[in-house]
Amino acid sequence: MKAVVLDTDDQFHLADLPEPVPGPGEVAIAVAYAGIQYGDVLVRGGHFPIPRPFVPGFEAAGRIIAVGDGVDPGRVGQEVTALTSGGAYAEVVLASDVLTFEAAGLDPRTAAGFGWITPTAYDLVNTVGRVRSGESVLIHAAAGGVGSLAVQFAKAAGAGTTVGVVGNAGQTGYAAGFGFDRVLVSEEFPDALDDRRFDVILDPIGGPARLANLERLAPHGRLAVYGNIATFEPVQVSANDLLMDGKSLLTYNSNLLSQTHPERLADSARHALRLVADGQVRIDITAEYEAADLDTAVQRLADGAAHGKSVLRIA
Incomplete structure (x- = not known):
């Protein structure tokens, strides 16, 4: 072959x-x-x-x-x-x-x-981030495969305001077409948000952006980490600081999940596949x-x- x-x-x-x-x-x-x-x-x-x-x-x-x-x-x-x-x-x-x-x-x-992107996006929203009705969600790499799907799953879960962050200005219109209420270019993050805080943030970026994301979490907010596009350098986080505001830093590794609990990944994939087949989510x-x-x-x-x-x- x-x-x-x-x-x-x-x-x-x-x-x-x-x-x-x-x-x-x-x-x-x-x-x-x-x-x-x-x-x-x-x-x-x-x-x-x-x-x-x-x-x-x-x-x-x-x-x-x-x-x-x-x-x-x-x-x-x-x-x-x-x-x-x-x-x-x-x-x-x-x-x-x-x-x-x-x-x-x-x-x-x-x-x-x-x-892998579709069950990953589904799990980031529903299993890791646990997006609830009315909650605000910030999604990095918003024009990418996971980002463009995650906002659709977030809306399906009842999310309120959704904000996307993209790598360059040429991607803003594309990301907005998936339902984001606002799209920022990475250079604008986080300053353009003023004092805005989010209940759930999806972060595949790493480095300084990861620390900025933690700062932008609302009390009891969840930061879902699933990659390191910008840098593999480790980020130091104080568990005591997280505890004071009830913030959580959670990770998601679909490849590991496929090896340790493949049936869990399969269940999420089937749920996601039904939403795609029904036309509620667009790839x-x-x-x-x-x-x-x-x-x-x-x-x-x-x-x-x-x-x-x-x-x-x-x-």
């Missing part, structure tokens, strides 16, 4: 590889489209200790063509979307049966775009790439030049 391989030179290469065979609890999927995500940036940059050569790709949409032991053989032929630990940038990928979801009725591009596919152009796609993501969701066409 054809596959994209990330080699020791930090470059993506097209290669011919043997077609994988599903093991116990796995399904084999003939991939139509694969989602491109920030994990590709991190893997290429060496932030995860994954032996190379490695077939990346963590989000697949296609059709189940075989199943391993312990999996219902009736799944063969299903149109699905799957969260994988790698391998989606290939004509056939293996995925856990638990994290492979029937996607009948969704076009394959949308199914690929569902990926915006803004770019489609061929396999030979994957490096360009990943670099645009690394540079902050992408918005919405990008996908790779396989079949």
Whole structure:
């Protein structure tokens, strides 16, 4: 089969590889489209200790063509979307049966775009941030895949005011189209907010922005941390200071959750998928790439030049 391989030179290469065979609890999927995500940036940059050569790709949409032991053989032929630990940038990928979801009725591009971002956004709003009716929400990286979905989930949960923060002025109009009441450019944060405080803040940025977010939490507010786009340098936080105002700093790691409690992630994914299928939440596919152009796609993501969701066409 054809596959994209990330080699020791930090470059993506097209290669011919043997077609994988599903093991116990796995399904084999003939991939139509694969989602491109920030994990590709991190893997290429060496932030995860994954032996190379490695077939990346963590989000697949296609059709189940075989199943391993312990999996219902009736799944063969299903149109699905799957969260994988790698391998989606290939004509056939293996995925856990638990994290492979029937996607009948969704076009394959949308199914690929569902990926990790949709259950992540759902969990950040509903499980980690626990957004309640009328609460105010601030969302960083508002023009990105998670940010554009998170505001929709927040509105569905009854949030009051929602404010987004984007990387540059060219992204403000795009983010506003998902329902934000106000959108700021990162250079305006936090000064443009005056004394405004928020009940829930979603932070994939890190560094000085993380400290500014803590300052902007209302009493009993929740800061949900799920990445470090700006810097991996640690941020020191005083638990005593948090305690005085009842503030909470919470983290979310969907990859870890998939390993420790995959059924929890699967439950959130199914809830999110229903909202997408019903048209209550929109996944915006803004770019489609061929396999030979994957490096360009990943670099645009690394540079902050992408918005919405990008996908790779396989079949």
